[in-house]
Amino acid sequence: MKFILITLVSFSVLLGISSCEKVIDVDLNDTEQKVVIEGTILRGDTLQRVRITKTQNFDESTNPPTVDNAVVTVVDNLGNAATFTSVGNGWYELTSYPGVEGRTYTLTAVVEGTTYSGSSTMPSYQPLAELLVDFYPFGTDTLIAVVPAHFDQQGIANYYQFHVYRNGIRDKAIFIQDDQFTDGNLTIQPLFIQDLVVGDSVRVDFFCIDKPVHTYFNQLSVNSSSSATPANPVSNLTGGCLGYFSARTFDTGTVVIN
Structure with missing residues (x-):
């Protein structure tokens, strides 16, 4: 099974019971400022969120500039459309718009x-079967x-992502998987989190994502591990912005290390 651990190059934020993360590499030299869009549509969720910021130079230590005056809309392949509301600090929210498996969603931000736009198809929901703990002599x-166990859907290419929270704080890493070697089987892959100790409470959010989003994080991991100057991963958003848009399913589990 392909398993990739990559380090975030920017901030991570708690998004209700899920989250989205900024993972945009920027050039070390002065660069033209670009728009960064990060958004998700979650299965069955009544609150969907998008954040829009702008890049800044590598040596700038302040938080990235936010965009609060954009027009952000979404529509699915059945024509169900809605407009997000700006709530400040670059965040846009949409209520009463539950994501549905199998539908393709198109996000547009002006x-x-x-105009920037991107589409994502929500995969079939797969539950997190169990969340275990294992100890490895080193x-x-x-x-x-922590070891999330889940069953893979047979005969379909599946892609997964995990967000890990240790004692309520998001771990600064992203874990992704695919089912290239585990099609249709129970998948058990350990997630190694730095400095875990007995007594820690660990929450794992489990997402089914589509291939373009998996490719985005895969490219980020390759760029991060390369000795060459890092490059931005290819976004599934058009118009010249950075970031990604992901329609995804969600499940979660919590375990105490003992």
């Missing part, structure tokens, strides 16, 4: 006269891992 130390 920012300062420029020299004189012992590594602790």
Whole structure:
């Protein structure tokens, strides 16, 4: 099974019971400022969120500039359309718009006269069967891992993402999987979280994502591990912005390390 651990290059934010994350690499030198769009449509969720910011130079330590005057809309392949409301700090929210498996959603954002757009198809829902803990001897130390178990849907290419929270704080890593070698089987892959100790409470959010979003994070991991100057992963949004749009399903589990 292909399993990738990558380090976020920017901030992560708690989004209700799920989250979206900024994972945009920027050039080390002064660059033209670009729009960054990060958004998700969650299965069955009554609150959908999008954040819009702008890039800044590598040596700037302030929070990225936010965009609060964009027009953000979404429509599915059946014609169900809605408009997000700006709630400040770059966030746009939409209520009473539950995501549905199998539908393709198109997000459009008009920012300062420029239109950005991207589509994502929501995969079938797969539950998190169980969340386990395992201990791995490593020299004189012992590594602790949480082990999410889930069944893979047979005959269909599936892609997964995990968000991990240790004692309520998001771990600064992203874990993704695919089912290239586990099609139709129970999948058990340990997630190693730095500095886990007995007594910690760990929550794992489990997402089924589509291929373009998986490709986005895969490219980010390759760029992050390369000795060459890192490049931005290819976005599934058009118009020249950075970021991604993901229609995804969600499940969650919590375990205490003991």
